[in-house]
Amino acid sequence: MPFLNADGDIYELYLGTEGVELDPDNPENRFGLDWVETVSGLLDEAAANAKGLVITATGKFFTNGLDTDYIAANYAQLPAYLDTVHALYTKLLTLPVHTVSAINGHAFGAGAMLALCTDYSVMRDDRGFWSLPEAALSMPFTQGMAALVRTRLSDAAATEAMLTSRRYGAHDAAAAGIVGEAVPVDQLVERARAVAAERQHITGPNIGAIKEGLRAPLLADLAVTTPATVL
Template structure:
């Protein structure tokens, strides 16, 4: 389950289990609930602050908990809406946010990274990837809105229709991430970037973010139904 630490003015949410380095950090419903609880704690703080998310080991996050999802298809619409709630929350989070991609960010996990203000990726290994086309899975209307508003059209075409795996240099060139760092410097780099922005925690920050991301937020607010998921499935 995710857990929280603090480094000066920067809150660091780790996406995996404390002391465990081999988790894929998938979005089980309990994981989603815990992530929101940690963000509640961060929001309840006072004064200058910023947020970094990261993990340890091979994965930043591998996205949807497909084992849970395929075992609970009767709850799939509500589950996907809860996934959307993570993106919605981060897009308009009242603190500056930085994702430190320590490893693979795949599918819904790649979208989680894309929901942050800024992204720093490990230089030597790990991919940002949307493999849905290869898995026969659709993008929900909300996911489509997030990606098409945060990335350029041609990057979306390549990422969404081919499942291309972006290493750090390609991800930077495509605007998928902002920077790269060596593995041993990744977290400190992300924390430094976040700390430099901590003073921007002011009441107008979420207002600015809601304006910037209005179309993505509108798409994410559409409840997932059989009708619009069927549309996504074609």
């Protein structure tokens, strides 16, 4: 399960299990309900104690998004499940500390959108893709997810990413404005920590309030209850 590395004022939230690159119970860091609950609680802990937060993982995946096994077994619960994911996005978007994604591997679908919820992002430059595969998989975007991509990316980047399911390597993602920088893997977390540290002098409730105002229309879309018609 995800865990926090509380190293000084800048915390690191790892999306996978400590000491295990590929957890057999969740090898792709997918959004299982327990996983989402754990990440949400760790965000609360970081908000209360840290002055900056880096979100990363180890191994092949940053996160591969929605838990498709859960969805297949609980199809009628899909709207409620997506609302839970939206709530996680909302918490991260409004966290009262500066947040930086250090994308260590594949970030697909809901996992790619999780990276968009941080204030800044860096991505390893040698392997791994950021992608929204929904169009290729004949899956819709919820109102909140579409608003997230549209708000956080330029119109050109959002249009290409959402309509073509393109897989972006780090340099292409940086050129499109999807991530801030492409970084060598051995500098990835260090660079993300440096960005968070540069901003740590401006943190606290006022930053949370500014984020809420900055992202108010997006937060309103994420708060819309997912209709059963999403099925």
